Amino acid sequence: MNDRLRIALYQPDIAGNTGTILRFAACLGLDVDIVEPAGFPISDRSLKRAGMDYLEMARLSRHVDWQAFEDWRRSEARRLVLLSTKAATAYTDFAFAAGDILLFGRESAGVPDSVHEAVDARLTIPMQPGARSINVALSVAMAAGEAIRQLR
Ligand SMILES: C[S@@+](CC[C@H](N)C(=O)[O-])C[C@H]1O[C@@H](n2cnc3c(N)ncnc32)[C@H](O)[C@@H]1O
Numbered sequence: 001m002n003d004r005l006r007i008a009l010y011q012p013d014i015a016g017n018t019g020t021i022l023r024f025a026a027c028l029g030l031d032v033d034i035v036e037p038a039g040f041p042i043s044d045r046s047l048k049r050a051g052m053d054y055l056e057m058a059r060l061s062r063h064v065d066w067q068a069f070e071d072w073r074r075s076e077a078r079r080l081v082l083l084s085t086k087a088a089t090a091y092t093d094f095a096f097a098a099g100d101i102l103l104f105g106r107e108s109a110g111v112p113d114s115v116h117e118a119v120d121a122r123l124t125i126p127m128q129p130g131a132r133s134i135n136v137a138l139s140v141a142m143a144a145g146e147a148i149r150q151l152r
Pocket residue numbers: 083084085103104105106107108109110111123124125126127132133134135136139
């Protein structure tokens with residue numbers, strides 16, 4: 001196993017967000033996992049528009065479903081760290097480690113309870129009272145930015 005940070009997207013359903021995240025990850029040297037099914041084909045025009053030519057640089061692994069992703073992750077002995085609006089620990093209070101996978105939920109529904117329970121840690125980005133959630137690509141940038149800051 002290499003010690004790069006990874007970004008995992010659970011069944012993403014907005015192609016433009018995934019393209020933005022793939023561009024971000026390519027620029028920063030992060031690997032990306034997509035846990036399928038996604039709500040769009042990987043050839044989607046919005047994904048290509050947001051990811052631009054950075055898609056060619058992106059290190060993307062696709063997993064056919066959650067079980068396939070989990071089997072692979074356990075074989076690599078990587079920690080899985082979920083970013084969730086329902087977590088109690090602030091992402092800035094967590095000690096990230098090399099090789100961690102930061103997991104983000106789908107835009108429409110986050111992750112199911114079974115996934116919430118399967119992870120090693122659950123973190124939140126504190127928001128103002130009444131705010132529901134941050135765009136998933138922005139939450140990737142915030143959490144990955146903090147992990148990179150700690151591990152630099
Ligand atoms: C648009 S949000 C999902 C909203 C969904 N209705 C829910 O209740 O989870 C998409 C993903 O972005 C991440 N996210 C958004 N805001 C967040 C926050 N304040 N803290 C941590 N993660 C957040 C989470 O991974 C979330 O599953």
